[in-house]
Amino acid sequence: MLKDRLSSIYTKDEYNKIIDGYSKDRYTTFRVNTLKSNIEEITSILNSNSITYEISNIYDNAIILKDNYDIRTLDIYNEGKIYIQSISSMLPPLYMDLNDNDSVLDMTAAPGGKTSLIASLKDVKITAIEKNKIRCDRLKYNLDKLGVKRVTVLNEDARNIDPFFKFDKILLDAPCSGTGTLNISDLDTFDEELITRSVKVQEILLNKAIELLKVGGTLLYSTCSILPIENEEQIKKVLSKGNVKLVPLDSKNLPALPNSLEGTITVLPTKEFEGFFISKLEKIK
Numbered sequence: 001m002l003k004d005r006l007s008s009i010y011t012k013d014e015y016n017k018i019i020d021g022y023s024k025d026r027y028t029t030f031r032v033n034t035l036k037s038n039i040e041e042i043t044s045i046l047n048s049n050s051i052t053y054e055i056s057n058i059y060d061n062a063i064i065l066k067d068n069y070d071i072r073t074l075d076i077y078n079e080g081k082i083y084i085q086s087i088s089s090m091l092p093p094l095y096m097d098l099n100d101n102d103s104v105l106d107m108t109a110a111p112g113g114k115t116s117l118i119a120s121l122k123d124v125k126i127t128a129i130e131k132n133k134i135r136c137d138r139l140k141y142n143l144d145k146l147g148v149k150r151v152t153v154l155n156e157d158a159r160n161i162d163p164f165f166k167f168d169k170i171l172l173d174a175p176c177s178g179t180g181t182l183n184i185s186d187l188d189t190f191d192e193e194l195i196t197r198s199v200k201v202q203e204i205l206l207n208k209a210i211e212l213l214k215v216g217g218t219l220l221y222s223t224c225s226i227l228p229i230e231n232e233e234q235i236k237k238v239l240s241k242g243n244v245k246l247v248p249l250d251s252k253n254l255p256a257l258p259n260s261l262e263g264t265i266t267v268l269p270t271k272e273f274e275g276f277f278i279s280k281l282e283k284i285k
Contacts, residue, residue, distance in 0.1 A: 002179065002190040009228060014257060018226065021269030022184040029272070030071060030084045032061040034120045035147040037081035045076055056272075057253050059094055062087050064272060080145040085113045088180070088267055088276035092171055092222045095249055095278055098122040102168040107158040107209060110135035112142035114173060119148040126150060127167070131157040159208055166214045174202045176223035176230050180267070180275020195227065202234050210244055213283040218247060223277045226269070231277035232261035238281070247280040 007015050032042045039061055046053050051069045056062035064087075065071065076082050093114050098104070102124045109115045109128035119126060128143070128151055130136040136155040143151055177195045202223070209219050223230050238244055248263030255273060257266040269275035 002182075002187050002192065005192075005227070010257070017268055018257075018275070019184065021271075021273075021275065022182055022187065024271040026086070026270075026274070027272055028065040028068075028071065028084065029056070029087050030063055030065075030082045031059065031090060031117065032063070033081055033083050033116065033146050034061060035116070036079065037076065042076060042082060045074065049074070056087055058087055059090055062090055080147060083113060083116060083142075083146060085117075086274045087272060088224070088274040089113055090117060091254075091265075091267070091276060091278055092173055092220050093117040093121060095280060096121075096169055096171065096220050097218070098124055098169060101125065103127075103166075105129070105161075105165075105167040105170045105209075105212060107170065107172045107205060108175060109153070110139040112139045112146070112148075114171060115139070115151065116143060116146040116148050118171070119143075119146075119151065124150065124169075126152070127165075128153045129156055129158045129161070131155070159204055161208065161212060163211050165212060166217075167212055168214055168217045170209045170213055170217070170219045171222075172205055172209045172219060173222045174198075174205055174230075176202065176225040177227060178224050180224045180226045180269055180277075182269075195229065198225075199229055199234070202230060203237065206234055206238055210238060210281070210283060215283050215285060217283050219244070219281045219283070221279045221281065224274055225277060226257060226266055226275040228259060231266060232259050232264055232279070235261055235264060235279050235281070243285050244281040244283050247282050249278060249280055 052066040100123045104124045104126045106115045106128045110130040115128045176198045255268040259266045264279040267276040
């Protein structure tokens, strides 16, 4: 059972914190889409509707709703001026250190939250990949709604991308077990086979990402899992091959769980954050 796996990985205190995070109803969080609006406009509208909120100390365009207001009823949602997204999901683009005109590959891009955040941070050229046709259509819809311009969307399996193409920056938000996003009621019905399947796909995608990366380019690998087998153990395997090096990340104000690879971040599930893993690699040869 997942509880047994978690208790074998983490100390009793850490395990209790994880279970406590699973037990909480997470706040609704969203970000200002700076391609269409700004924090001043959005907070003015929130204030005029007497909506209780606070601005995240992780990203100054991320907003945490402190009540149960349905933000989707406001015009700013339908106009694409905001995007509902967990703060944890915002982290990978924020750690990519993007530069204008970077060529960026988002390997598993649907539904487009991270892709659109990348586009709002710098004027980059994005290739967004999604193998599932229905999810790819949703990706296109969201990117159009959010005003993303310099993007090529491909309905393709990222594992099949021709290595002729090379990128300055790659985001691999890998398919995973989702153990960082669970509610307490999910624990007893969790399918452990999902972990095994996810690990196999992650390893293939990670090696493909490194193949597609320019020398000197960086890869941001993330999952919404808190299991080492999907996270730091995957990174250790590619580091052992010698063609990439770890770029240490600062956990800043994040509620972090300990892990076995210093410089990577495992985010603790809390009321404000989903459990998440973030790591960064640079290709050296």
